[in-house]
Each structure stands twice: as structure tokens, then as C-alpha cells.
Amino acid sequence: MATYELKINGNTHSVDVDPSTPILWVLRDHLQLVGTKFGCGISQCGACTIHVEGNATRSCQIPVSAIGNKKITTIEGLSKNGDHPVQQAWLEHDVPQCGYCQAGQIMTAAALLDSNPNPTDEDIEATMSGNICRCGTYTRIKAAIKTAAKSGSLS
Amino acid sequence: MTLVRTTFGRRAFIKRVGLASGGLMIGFSWLAACKDATPEEVVMMPDEWFEMNGFLKIGDNGMVTIMSPNPEIGQNVKTSMPMIVAEELDADWDKVFVEQAPLNTELYTRQLAGGSQSIRQGWEGLRMAGATARHMLKEAAANLWQVPAAEITTAAGVLTHQASGNSAHYGEMASAAATLEVPEEVEMKDIKDFSIIGTSRKNVDGKKIVTGKPLFGLDTYKEGMLVAMLVHPPAFGMRFKSMDADSVKNMPGIKDVFTIDTYTDGTRKSFADIATFNKKVAIVGETTWQVMQAKKALAVTWEDSPDDSFEIDMFGRIMKTEYPSGKESSQSHALKMAEIGSKKGNVVRKDGNVDKAFKKAAKVLERSYSCPFLAHNTMEPMNFYANVTADHAELIGPIQTPEFMEQSVAARLGLTLEQVDIQMTRMGGGFGRRLYGHFLTEAAVISQTMQKPIKLVYTREDDMTFGNYRPSYYVTYKAGLDENNQLIAFQVRAGGIPESPLFANRFPAGAVENYQAEDFTIKSNVSVGAWRAPRSNFIAGAEQSFLDELAELAEKDPIDFRLELFDKAIKNPVGENNDYEAERYAGVLKLVREKSGWGKTREGVHRGVAAYYCHNSYVAQVLDIVNKNGVPKIENVCSAVDCGIVVNPDAAANMVEGGVVDGIGHAMYSSVTFKDGEPQQRNFDNYRLIRHGEAPRKQEVHFVKNDIDPTGLGEPPLPPVMGALANALYKANGKRYYHQPFMSNKPLLG
Numbered sequence: 001m002a003t004y005e006l007k008i009n010g011n012t013h014s015v016d017v018d019p020s021t022p023i024l025w026v027l028r029d030h031l032q033l034v035g036t037k038f039g040c041g042i043s044q045c046g047a048c049t050i051h052v053e054g055n056a057t058r059s060c061q062i063p064v065s066a067i068g069n070k071k072i073t074t075i076e077g078l079s080k081n082g083d084h085p086v087q088q089a090w091l092e093h094d095v096p097q098c099g100y101c102q103a104g105q106i107m108t109a110a111a112l113l114d115s116n117p118n119p120t121d122e123d124i125e126a127t128m129s130g131n132i133c134r135c136g137t138y139t140r141i142k143a144a145i146k147t148a149a150k151s152g153s154l155s
Numbered sequence: 156m157t158l159v160r161t162t163f164g165r166r167a168f169i170k171r172v173g174l175a176s177g178g179l180m181i182g183f184s185w186l187a188a189c190k191d192a193t194p195e196e197v198v199m200m201p202d203e204w205f206e207m208n209g210f211l212k213i214g215d216n217g218m219v220t221i222m223s224p225n226p227e228i229g230q231n232v233k234t235s236m237p238m239i240v241a242e243e244l245d246a247d248w249d250k251v252f253v254e255q256a257p258l259n260t261e262l263y264t265r266q267l268a269g270g271s272q273s274i275r276q277g278w279e280g281l282r283m284a285g286a287t288a289r290h291m292l293k294e295a296a297a298n299l300w301q302v303p304a305a306e307i308t309t310a311a312g313v314l315t316h317q318a319s320g321n322s323a324h325y326g327e328m329a330s331a332a333a334t335l336e337v338p339e340e341v342e343m344k345d346i347k348d349f350s351i352i353g354t355s356r357k358n359v360d361g362k363k364i365v366t367g368k369p370l371f372g373l374d375t376y377k378e379g380m381l382v383a384m385l386v387h388p389p390a391f392g393m394r395f396k397s398m399d400a401d402s403v404k405n406m407p408g409i410k411d412v413f414t415i416d417t418y419t420d421g422t423r424k425s426f427a428d429i430a431t432f433n434k435k436v437a438i439v440g441e442t443t444w445q446v447m448q449a450k451k452a453l454a455v456t457w458e459d460s461p462d463d464s465f466e467i468d469m470f471g472r473i474m475k476t477e478y479p480s481g482k483e484s485s486q487s488h489a490l491k492m493a494e495i496g497s498k499k500g501n502v503v504r505k506d507g508n509v510d511k512a513f514k515k516a517a518k519v520l521e522r523s524y525s526c527p528f529l530a531h532n533t534m535e536p537m538n539f540y541a542n543v544t545a546d547h548a549e550l551i552g553p554i555q556t557p558e559f560m561e562q563s564v565a566a567r568l569g570l571t572l573e574q575v576d577i578q579m580t581r582m583g584g585g586f587g588r589r590l591y592g593h594f595l596t597e598a599a600v601i602s603q604t605m606q607k608p609i610k611l612v613y614t615r616e617d618d619m620t621f622g623n624y625r626p627s628y629y630v631t632y633k634a635g636l637d638e639n640n641q642l643i644a645f646q647v648r649a650g651g652i653p654e655s656p657l658f659a660n661r662f663p664a665g666a667v668e669n670y671q672a673e674d675f676t677i678k679s680n681v682s683v684g685a686w687r688a689p690r691s692n693f694i695a696g697a698e699q700s701f702l703d704e705l706a707e708l709a710e711k712d713p714i715d716f717r718l719e720l721f722d723k724a725i726k727n728p729v730g731e732n733n734d735y736e737a738e739r740y741a742g743v744l745k746l747v748r749e750k751s752g753w754g755k756t757r758e759g760v761h762r763g764v765a766a767y768y769c770h771n772s773y774v775a776q777v778l779d780i781v782n783k784n785g786v787p788k789i790e791n792v793c794s795a796v797d798c799g800i801v802v803n804p805d806a807a808a809n810m811v812e813g814g815v816v817d818g819i820g821h822a823m824y825s826s827v828t829f830k831d832g833e834p835q836q837r838n839f840d841n842y843r844l845i846r847h848g849e850a851p852r853k854q855e856v857h858f859v860k861n862d863i864d865p866t867g868l869g870e871p872p873l874p875p876v877m878g879a880l881a882n883a884l885y886k887a888n889g890k891r892y893y894h895q896p897f898m899s900n901k902p903l904l905g
Binding site: 001017018020021022025028029030032033034035036037038039040041042044045047074075076078082087090091094095096097098099100101102103106121124125126128129130131132133134135136137138139140141142 | 193228229230231355357358360361362364365366367368369370371373374376382407442443444445447448532533534535536581582583584585586612614615805806809810812813814815816817820838839840844845846847848849850851852853854
């Protein structure tokens with residue numbers, strides 16, 4: 001066990017855990033930030049996607065010991081009032097069906113638009129292909145990302 | 156308006172003891188829902204709620220809470236079912252809170268997610284719940300204003316009496332209305348007067364989903380809760396022998412390691428209790444990661460299991476499922492199906508004489524199709540929270556069959572039904588997997604053993620290797636055309652492991668003079684279960700591919716070829732018990748022909764068409780493929796759907812779009828194969844699910860407009876698209892696809 005000071009969503013959280021614990025389980029089990037989902041545990045489905053220093057990262061594969069001072073953003077911290085352009089576009093297109101994978105989809109999409117504010121269909125497909133949706137909401141996800149890109153309010 | 160007696164589901168409308176005087180409601184779990192309330196919701200909260208009936212309560216400020224009785228699995232019933240209540244209540248939808256009802260067999264009927272039946276079976280009761288409350292609000296206003304109730308009108312949560320100029324919102328009348336007698340008869344709206352049903356309303360949980368609020372079973376965290384995981388046999392045909400529990404008991408955070416029997420001899424089991432592996436090892440610890448480490452380290456010895464069987468009570472009929480001993484392989488499965496499928500099966504339906512007709516036929520086409528086992532792969536793995544004490548069981552989690560599981564878990568724990576409380580969380584997908592609630596029972600047994608609250612969590616590997624798969628199927632079609640290219644003989648022989656996918660009375664039964672349907676089954680120890688659109692999820696694609704090839708042989712346009720057959724089924728049906736309405740079937744084909752611009756050719760675009768009927772609804776699809784650098788890319792899918800009245804059109808379109816992607820993905824990429832009884836796919840690294848770049852670029856969904864009471868939608872869009880895909884692929888590259896997954900296009904051989 002070891003103590004870590006984690007910078008998550010603008011706050012500092014102290015946790016005492018085994019160094020090998022993936023950040024996913026630190027978020028869920030220790031900090032009750034359960035918006036980040038467990039899907040596969042081998043970074044194949046993208047349900048656990050968070051931002052580490054702004055980069056979309058699969059939290060199920062990153063041990064807490066590797067985080068250090070890096071800033072983490074989870075779905076709970078993507079925006080203060082749930083009004084990030086991607087979140088708004090998701091609501092406008094009523095994207096979710098079961099909803100379980102959507103936090104991961106949103107985090108990947110938000111990071112994509114951060115680095116590429118006007119993605120083409122091919123850009124979207126390439127980036128989003130790491131996030132599985134069993135309900136099959138891909139068509140709407142693509143439309144929502146385009147809407148968010150057009151909204152022009154991305155920082 | 157139509158006057159209807161309030162007999163249907165009346166028990167839900169009769170107020171319970173203790174409520175008669177004040178009307179202040181006590182039966183709802185508002186506090187439970189409150190903790191996740193958004194700031195907007197908190198502001199809108201009334202001081203007092205008044206219960207009108209088991210489905211709704213009205214606040215003194217005019218806010219309305221509508222209970223959604225059925226489990227939410229992503230099919231959007233948590234929005235669409237309350238919309239039906241709100242319609243007949245004449246509520247202002249912007250002032251409606253929706254709350255997931257707990258399991259309550261006293262108040263609600265059929266709290267089950269399955270068979271695309273929630274809206275269809277809930278329709279009348281939900282309407283009546285709203286209409287009854289509206290009637291009581293009008294009575295209350297009539298009493299206060301001293302005017303005839305019949306002169307009072309309602310709209311968007313407001314009561315108005317035009318002549319006297321009186322007006323009040325529902326909240327002002329709720330207290331008085333809640334004390335009134337439930338009427339013997341109520342007026343229900345004419346369909347043409349609907350103002351909420353048929354309009355698109357956003358998912359009531361949308362904001363919570365996109366902001367990561369705890370909604371799912373796996374998100375359950377309670378004070379003092381431990382985490383439990385299971386270790387089950389690595390292969391079908393094996394069982395537990397022994398273990399070295401001490402090897403992990405001292406690992407950090409580990410509390411206990413022991414075996415559990417999910418079911419004990421003599422426990423009554425329903426269909427919802429199907430599970431291959433009965434004895435498993437439970438590991439209980441403080442955190443998920445700690446338990447995962449112990450799970451990897453634990454040394455368990457397994458042994459071959461003998462012939463086994465599992466008896467279930469199928470609605471009063473005892474059905475026995477046999478699990479023969481042995482460790483099976485996909486190779487032997489494929490050989491067995493092909494061998495048995497080449498012989499005459501059990502004749503289920505016979506019209507005319509196919510053998511004679513085939514002899515007379517000018518052209519005969521015979522083709523075989525197959526598909527592998529499939530895992531459900533809900534994105535949220537199986538899990539359940541259980542807190543079982545000597546006289547109570549609190550069970551929280553994702554379950555499609557709470558009513559069945561309440562009965563079986565109560566029997567297993569030695570508790571009464573009254574001592575078992577099941578709360579349904581939003582489900583991170585189901586697709587049939589959560590019809591089988593062994594994980595709920597496992598959680599309860601672990602909690603009872605530990606005498607502590609626990610949350611049972613499956614890893615993805617557990618989830619994928621536990622069974623209750625979509626069965627593997629095989630079908631052979633044979634058809635004969637006469638010299639005028641008329642279909643004169645049709646034979647279908649369908650079987651599978653362990654069940655046949657045959658629907659003997661579905662199209663083209665009824666449209667062919669000489670028709671014969673046969674089935675066969677092969678026993679297996681691999682457990683299976685319902686998977687989105689059971690049986691249809693294979694046979695539709697096979698049948699629609701075969702009809703496409705047959706139309707080509709008959710030198711006819713594939714839509715015209717089908718419409719000719721439907722024409723015959725309409726004008727001169729063959730046989731009885733034909734399980735479809737030919738007019739509605741033809742209707743969706745005509746609609747998709749019109750909307751897709753079928754018949755117009757576009758350079759480089761290859762089109763396939765298919766249509767199917769299941770779960771009381773009709774769906775036709777046209778799928779367009781373009782070849783990009785030699786790789787087929789699905790450009791567009793156009794769906795035409797007849798599911799009766801559409802409650803929430805945009806959400807319904809979403810469901811269709813999802814079914815299309817899901818169907819394409821599984822037909823194209825997915826399979827579970829076995830070697831020595833062991834599933835060869837354990838996680839998403841080698842179990843292929845469709846990914847974003849493989850999904851259609853665009854989709855269009857068109858609904859047939861009619862006044863037929865709503866029918867199913869969760870399942871019907873999936874089956875036909877597999878056929879449309881195969882037919883478009885043929886146009887794109889000249890190859891017919893007979894075996895799923897199409898990516899390999901050969902019978903799976905291990």
C-alpha cells in the first residue's frame with residue numbers, strides 16, 4: 001500500500017492503495033467517481049476512458065503509481081454543469097440507449113475535438129473505433145460529434 | 156373519447172389502507188431517487204405529494220411523478236411508458252419526473268424486459284392510469300367549483316371551466332382528488348387527439364448519463380459493502396473438484412474464499428434460472444482490484460462432469476434441459492449440424508406435396524446457412540448488490556426478470572416473497588442476457604454466507620465464458636420454380652445446438668402451394684438463452700439471402716418477387732395459422748422501395764434488400780455498399796418499420812438504428828467457438844464486436860403511420876438487416892454469404 005495525491009477534476013484526492021491498482025478502480029472503488037465505467041479491463045472497449053493531461057486514456061490499464069502529478073479529468077469533471085459542447089450535442093441527438101458506454105464515448109470525442117476541431121468522417125471513425133457501443137449508437141455519435149464541432153464553442 | 160371500464164390492472168388503482176383520508180402518499184421511494192437529482196429537479200420539488208394511483212402522484216406545485224414500471228435496458232421504456240400515462244393524464248411533460256418503480260407485483264403487471272413487449276402489454280394499463288387520475292382531478296374541481304365535471308376541460312396540467320372562468324393547475328386539486336373513489340369507467344382519448352404520444356421526447360435519464368451519474372448496477376456502493384467475484388469452470392463439461400483457498404486468503408483485503416451452490420436440489424427454478432455451472436468459488440474482499448488479484452492467484456482443480464440435467468418450471472410445465480458429458484468443439488458442432496441437417500427432420504408443417512413438386516420443377520435451388528454461438532456482451536458486465544439478513548434480502552441491480560427472480564431467490568434463501576426487495580437499476584444493456592438472473596442468486600447466497608452486504612462483479616472474461624449464449628444454428632432451404640418462374644415448392648429444414656430456429660408458420664408459408672418445414676435439435680452442455688430476437692436473429696438473414704438468390708434464379712427484381720408472393724398470401728393463402736399479416740409485410744417493402752429510391756442505379760453503389768416479421772412488427776431494409784479501396788463500406792441503411800402507433804418517434808428511430816448496427820456487426824464479425832469445451836473468445840481482443848468505422852455512415856428510418864396499438868421494437872429491426880447485408884455484399888463482390896460471421900464466410904471449424 002502507498003499513499004497518492006491525485007489531481008482529479010480540479011481537486012486533490014489522497015488515496016492509500018496498492019501501487020498496481022488501475023486508476024479506474026481508484027476512481028470507482030475509492031473515490032466513488034463511478035461515471036468512468038468498467039467494460040473489459042484490457043483497454044479494448046473504451047468504456048473507462050478519462051483524460052490524463054487532456055489526452056484520452058484507458059483508465060483500466062494505468063496503475064495509480066504511474067499517474068504522479070498528471071491532471072486527470074473524468075466525465076464528472078468534463079464540465080461544471082454538464083454543458084460541455086459534446087455533452088450538449090449528445091443530448092440534442094439523444095444518443096444514448098442503455099448509456100453505459102457513453103461516458104467513455106464522450107471523453108474520447110471531447111479529446112478528439114480538442115486536438116482536431118473539424119474532424120472528417122474518417123477522423124471520427126479512426127478515433128472513435130476504440131470505443132465499443134453494443135447498442136449500436138455509432139450513427140448518432142458521429143452526428144453528435146459533428147454538431148459539437150459546428151457549435152464553435154470548443155476551447 | 157372512448158369509455159373504458161377500469162378493470163384492467165385495477166389493483167394498481169385501488170388505494171392502499173392508510174391513504175384514504177389524507178391522500179398523502181407513502182408508497183413511493185422518492186428519497187431513494189432524490190440523491191441523484193439534478194439541481195433543476197431539486198428546484199422543482201413540491202412540498203407535498205399526493206398519490207393518485209400506483210402509477211402517478213401529483214405535487215402541490217403541479218409537478219407530476221410518473222412511475223416507470225418496467226426494467227430499463229436501453230429500449231427507452233423509462234421515457235416512453237410514462238409518456239403514455241402523461242398523455243391520458245393531459246400532463247405538462249415539462250413538469251414530469253420519472254421514477255423507476257421497484258418490483259411490486261401487487262401494483263404492476265409484467266415487470267419484465269423481454270420479447271419487445273413492454274409497450275405492447277403495458278399500453279392499456281398505462282393509458283388507464285393517466286385517464287383515471289385525470290377523471291379524479293376533474294371530479295375534484297367540479298366539486299369545488301360546483302359545476303358539472305363533463306364541462307371541465309384539461310390541457311397541459313391545467314383544469315379549465317370555460318363558462319364560469321374557473322381554472323386551476325393539477326397541484327391545486329391533487330389533495331382533494333386523491334381522496335376520491337376510483338371511477339368505474341373512464342374516458343380514454345381518441346388517437347387523433349394525442350399530443351404527447353407520437354411526439355419526440357428526450358431520454359429522461361439523458362442528462363444523468365452524459366454527466367456520469369450513478370445509474371447502473373455496477374455503480375452501487377453502500378456503507379460496509381464488500382466486493383465478491385466468482386471463479387467458474389474453465390470449460391463446459393467440467394465442474395469443481397477442489398481448491399487451495401489458503402493460497403489467497405492472506406492476500407491484501409481478502410475476507411473469505413468458499414464455494415457456493417447457486418441452486419440446491421429441489422429448489423423451484425423458472426426459465427430465468429438457466430445456468431450451466433452450479434458450483435462456483437466465491438472470493439470476497441474489500442476492493443475490486445484486490446479480489447481480481449486473488450482470483451488470478453487462486454489454485455482450483457476441476458474435473459470432468461458427468462451427464463447432467465436442469466429442470467425448469469416453464470409457466471407450469473416442467474421442462475428438462477440435458478447437459479451431456481464431454482468437452483465439445485466447434486468443429487464437431489459444425490460436422491454434426493451438417494450431417495443431421497442433410498437428413499429428413501421432424502416435419503412440423505406440410506402443405507401440398509413438396510417431393511412431387513420438386514420433380515416437376517424446371518429449376519431447383521438448395522442452399523445451407525449457419526451461424527455460430529454468440530455471447531451477449533452487454534457493456535455492463537453481470538453484477539448485483541445483495542444484503543441478506545436473517546429475515547430480509549435487499550437486492551439491487553440490473554435484471555430483466557425481477558418477478559421470476561424474486562420467487563426463485565426467496566426459495567433459495569429460505570425467505571418469503573415479502574422478505575425480498577428487488578430494486579431495478581438502469582441496465583448497461585441486456586439483449587436477453589439479464590433474463591437469466593443466476594448472478595442475482597449468486598450475490599444473495601454470497602451475502603447470506605458472509606452475513607454482510609456484498610456486490611458481485613463479473614469480469615468481462617467471466618461474462619463472456621459463462622454461457623447462456625445465442626445457440627448455433629443451421630438451415631437448409633430448397634425451392635422449386637416452374638417453367639414460368641413461379642415458386643411451386645419450398646422446403647425449410649432448420650436445426651441447431653440445442654434448439655431449432657424454425658418458425659414453421661412464418662412467410663413464405665402461406666404463399667406457396669407445396670411447403671414443408673422440418674426441424675432437428677442436437678444436445679449440448681453449452682448453456683444457451685434468448686439473445687436479441689431469438690431464432691429470428693439467424694433465420695431471417697438466411698431466409699432473406701435465400702429469397703434473394705431465388706429471385707435472381709427467377710429473373711425477377713427481389714422486391715417484386717417477394718410482393719408477388721405476398722399477393723398470393725393475401726388473395727389466396729395456403730394453409731392455416733399463417734403467422735403474419737401479408738398486407739403489412741408488403742406494406743413495409745413498398746415503403747422501403749419508395750423511400751430508398753429502389754430501382755434507381757447509382758454508379759458504385761451496391762444494394763441489398765430484406766424484410767422480416769417478428770415480435771409483432773414488420774421491418775424492411777435496403778442496405779447500400781460502396782467499395783472503398785477494395786473494402787466494402789456500408790454507406791446507408793434505409794429502414795421501413797410497421798410497429799403500430801409509435802410512442803416516441805426519435806427514440807424509436809434510435810432503437811431501429813441500433814438494431815441495424817447490432818445486426819450488421821454480429822452477422823459480419825462475431826462468434827464464440829469452442830475447443831475441448833473451452834470458449835476460445837474471452838474478451839474484446841479476440842471477440843469482434845462491430846466498431847465505429849464499420850457501422851453505416853448514414854441511416855434513415857421511416858415508420859408506417861397507422862392506428863394499430865403499439866407492437867415490438869427492441870428486436871424486430873435486427874434480424875432482416877443480416878439478409879440485406881448478405882445481399883448487398885453479393886452485389887458488391889459477386890460472392891454469396893452463407894455462413895456467419897461473413898468475415899470468414901465458411902462454416903466455423905474451431
